[in-house]
Amino acid sequence: DVKVTQSSRYLVKRTGEKVFLECVQDMDHENMFWYRQDPGLGLRLIYFSYDVKMKEKGDIPEGYSVSREKKERFSLILESASTNQTSMYLCASSLTGGGGNTIYFGEGSWLTVV
Amino acid sequence: GENVEQHPSTLSVQEGDSAVIKCTYSDSASNYFPWYKQELGKGPQLIIDIRSNVGEKKDQRIAVTLNKTAKHFSLHITETQPEDSAVYFCAACMDSNYQLIWGAGTKLIIKP
Numbered sequence: 001d002v003k004v005t006q007s008s009r010y011l012v013k014r015t016g017e018k019v020f021l022e023c024v025q026d027m028d029h030e031n032m033f034w035y036r037q038d039p040g041l042g043l044r045l046i047y048f049s050y051d052v053k054m055k056e057k058g059d060i061p062e063g064y065s066v067s068r069e070k071k072e073r074f075s076l077i078l079e080s081a082s083t084n085q086t087s088m089y090l091c092a093s094s095l096t097g098g099g100g101n102t103i104y105f106g107e108g109s110w111l112t113v114v
Numbered sequence: 115g116e117n118v119e120q121h122p123s124t125l126s127v128q129e130g131d132s133a134v135i136k137c138t139y140s141d142s143a144s145n146y147f148p149w150y151k152q153e154l155g156k157g158p159q160l161i162i163d164i165r166s167n168v169g170e171k172k173d174q175r176i177a178v179t180l181n182k183t184a185k186h187f188s189l190h191i192t193e194t195q196p197e198d199s200a201v202y203f204c205a206a207c208m209d210s211n212y213q214l215i216w217g218a219g220t221k222l223i224i225k226p
Contacts, residue, residue, distance in 0.1 A: 004157070031212065040123070042203060042218040043158070050212060058213065090157055100146040100165075100209035105157025 003027070004106040006091050012112045019078040021109050023091030030096040032074035033058075033103070034066060037088045046089075049074055081113045116141040118206050120217025128225050133194055135220045137204035138186040144206040147187045148214070149178060152201040161202075162189070191222075199224045 007022040025032065033048040035058075045058030047066040055066050063085060067075045074093075078085055089109045094101040117140040127133045139147075145166035150158035164171045164178045164187065171178050175194075180187040187206075191198055201221050205214040 040218060042120075043216040045213060048212060056212070092157070100207070102148075102160045102163075103150075103158075103214065105159065107155070107157050 004091055004093055004104050006089075006106040006109045008109050009107065010110045010112075012114060013078075013081050015082060015113055017078075017081050017113075019081050019111065019113075021076040021078075021089055021091070021111070023074045023076070023106060024072050025074075025091075025093040025104070026072065027093060027095070027104065028071070029093035029104075030071075031094045031101075032068065033092040033094075034064075034074065034076045035090040035092065036060060037090055037108070043090065046076065078111075081111075083113050085111065086113045087111060116144055116206055116215040118204060118215050118217045120204050120220055122220060123218065124221045124223070126223040126225060127194055129194055129196065131194055133191045133198070133222055135189045135202055135204070135222070136186060137188070137206075137217050138184075139206040139215070140185065141206070141208075142182075142185065143208050144215075146209055147178070147180060147204065147206050149176075149189050150203045150205070152203065152219075154200070158201075158203055194222075194224050196224050196226065198222060 004025045034046045035043045049068040065077045091106040094103045120137045148163035151161045152158040177190045204217040207214045
């Protein structure tokens with residue numbers, strides 16, 4: 001069965017801290033994504049990667065960076081966490097090519113910045 | 115760029131009744147329209163999708179219809195059950211584009 005695993009389900013961090021959110025997929029997918037989910041705003045794309053070491057900005061990349069050193073792992077980094085980054089973060093992956101492929105999501109990481 | 119609007123934001127229906135969620139899109143070049151269901155505490159999961167060369171697609175109690183001329187598509191759930199309670203997201207994109215454009219989501223509540 002396909003699996004996208006987000007290592008941390010719930011985190012509480014202080015303002016200014018560096019935060020790492022880790023995601024691993026076991027499906028040998030080319031594409032990986034980080035989304036942010038806020039009530040009433042749907043799913044907003046932060047960054048995506050279509051290959052190892054490749055990354056593309058999504059709709060809301062400011063304040064975030066990503067790393068993809070291995071095909072199965074995609075990390076989201078908050079260099080200096082701020083309270084407005086309190087949110088639910090979803091990692092996802094899809095097989096290859098364009099948007100017409102099924103996206104598989106992890107269960108989400110709830111981040112609270114205090 | 116593409117923009118997807120989804121209505122209603124919340125829908126409450128009696129168990130056994132039908133539910134309809136509607137989405138409109140702006141880019142006539144979009145040709146792929148998936149629907150995802152997000153249960154409480156979980157990530158969204160694909161439940162049905164449709165491509166622009168098809169007008170309707172069914173899978174048991176769920177169906178999706180697409181009107182390319184009007185640029186809208188809808189999710190229909192018949193004989194609703196408690197396990198249908200969830201947040202539903204529509205999305206649109208071109209196959210060649212990596213990025214799905216998402217609707218804001220609809221919270222479906224099934225009343226016993």
